[in-house]
Amino acid sequence: MHDLGKNGNKRDANRENILKIAREIFSKYGFKKTTLDDIANAVRKGKSSLYYYFNSKEDLFQAVIMKEVEILAHELEIVINRNTDPVDKLRDYILTKLATFRNLANFYHAIENDITAVGFIDEVKLKYEQDEIRMIKRILIEGVRKNEFEIYDFNLAAIGITTAIKGLEMPLTAGHYGDVNLERSVDIILKIICYGIMKR
Amino acid sequence: MHDLGKNGNKRDANRENILKIAREIFSKYGFKKTTLDDIANAVRKGKSSLYYYFNSKEDLFQAVIMKEVEILAHELEIVINRNTDPVDKLRDYILTKLATFRNLANFYHAIENDITAVGFIDEVKLKYEQDEIRMIKRILIEGVRKNEFEIYDFNLAAIGITTAIKGLEMPLTAGHYGDVNLERSVDIILKIICYGIMKR
DNA sequence: ACCGGACAAATAAGCGTTTTTGTTCGAATG
DNA sequence: CATTCGAACAAAAACGCTTATTTGTCCGGT
Known part of the structure; x- marks a missing residue:
């Protein structure tokens, strides 16, 4: 059972989750120091998956x-x-x-x-x-x-x-x-x- | 004829002059980027002379x-x-x-x-x-x-x-x-x- | 009051090597 | 169809190391 996003679909829920976790990491290390790997690991996804949600x-x-x-x-x-x-x-x-x-x-x-x-x-x-x-x-x-x-x-x-x-x-x-x-x-x-x- | 400082001696006058010029250079390039050579050249003195006035x-x-x-x-x-x-x-x-x-x-x-x-x-x-x-x-x-x-x-x-x-x-x-x-x-x-x- | 010369420490520059990192893409999964 | 990711890749950054330059500071002499 996963959380569902605003519109009820999984995509939005995932997007929100990434946003939430990325926020923590960015606010801790700043923009330059945080890597996409950091974020990908934290959200338990592959780095390239992030590109499904963000450009x-x-x-x-x-x-x-x-x-x-x-x-x-x-x-x-x-x-x-x-x-x-x-x-x-x-x-x-x-x-x-x-x-x-x-x-x-x-x-x-x-x-x-x-x-x-x-x-x-x-x-x-x-x-x-x-x-x-x-x-x-x-x-x-x-x-x-x-x-x-x-x-x-x-x-x-x-x-x-x-x-x-x-x-x-x-x-x-x-x-x-x-x-x-x-x-x-x-x-x-x-x-x-x-x-x-x-x-x- | 040189300007005389507050107390009338040359030392103070020079000190003031260095301060005035150093101020310009520091305010332009910041602390790290300005070198003592920059300042020494600007005041037309040798670099080591600055140490007569400042530590x-x-x-x-x-x-x-x-x-x-x-x-x-x-x-x-x-x-x-x-x-x-x-x-x-x-x-x-x-x-x-x-x-x-x-x-x-x-x-x-x-x-x-x-x-x-x-x-x-x-x-x-x-x-x-x-x-x-x-x-x-x-x-x-x-x-x-x-x-x-x-x-x-x-x-x-x-x-x-x-x-x-x-x-x-x-x-x-x-x-x-x-x-x-x-x-x-x-x-x-x-x-x-x-x-x-x-x-x- | 001023400076030349000396010096260590810091900084920059060079440079080949290695690692990291952002990004793309096609394939796999289900 | 929606989602995930491994693999690949160029660009960038980090590294290790040597060499050269700069820079702050000190001292002796005038």
Whole structure:
């Protein structure tokens, strides 16, 4: 009895499985250092079988990144749809995002140095940034509707908050100096943001 | 007629000159790629003469970084002591800092990859961060005195603003994707910050 | 204050050999 | 028809080794 994929066929299930395992290996060793043999062994298939599912090593890597972004987007979607206080929602959003970032240090390194398809990466980043602004805006709008926030320019506020979040990401992606207390940092930046948008 | 250094003697003047030229070369080629010969030629001295002024290549590099930090601190000090509106002062502070960062991409790379004296770098960063918080706090205090800001926890506000600024630095230091409109970004983040601290 | 010369250590360059690795393809399996 | 893989292969990378060059550092002399 094998797992069945989204569409119920074995192919998709296998594809998902490869993706899952490749993700682990890529995130551990980066793009250059992991070999297709590594992945093939891990999924208990022949190396050439991988080509039944993906066109190339880089193609596989891109698929992994793609899925990573999808998963993150999905998790954030859940956070956003929870019925919580707007401020808590903002905090949860930031924490969820940062938690994901913690696991992606090697991906970042790979993206910066190993990958040739720069266009693809730019595309993903851009898409994600737009998603982020959209999601933040939704939180803000809800906050206003619940009479907790007071915002005149949603676009501006969303972009500002996005930038502030970037400031939190930095110590996680670029060689971190000493362990960062995530919760504490988030609380501080959140306070500043809230100063700005809370009704009083 | 040669320039004379701070203390009027030739030694200090030469040291300063070496520092100035070494800075240019280091910032262009990074730490590993620049050789002492490069620098010696540029300052029109023999390679061994450099050892009259510095103990080692890394020592020279550290001195360059140190000076860089000093210059930045000095420039920021000037900005802070100007008699301007607090919000403008905050904007000038951020812009001045980011402008300096633009020129330091190679330094950053060197610091991340080439340098063995990690302790030294950590020290510099820490010192700078503390300075930054102190300077931001001074701006905030002045803003409150001028009755433009309304702040309950200066420490918290200063740390928050520092984090937000980091979000602006990121696209400058970590491989920038497309050119960033600095002034615009600063205005946006400034707006968010000001939302939070302005009296209304 | 400056430099030539010396030196070890590190780095690069050369080069034939071997191994690894990404990719293709046709055959096998069921 | 869907899936798997062995075998083959060129390109790349790793290796081992020798030789040449560069580079950071030190010292003695001026």
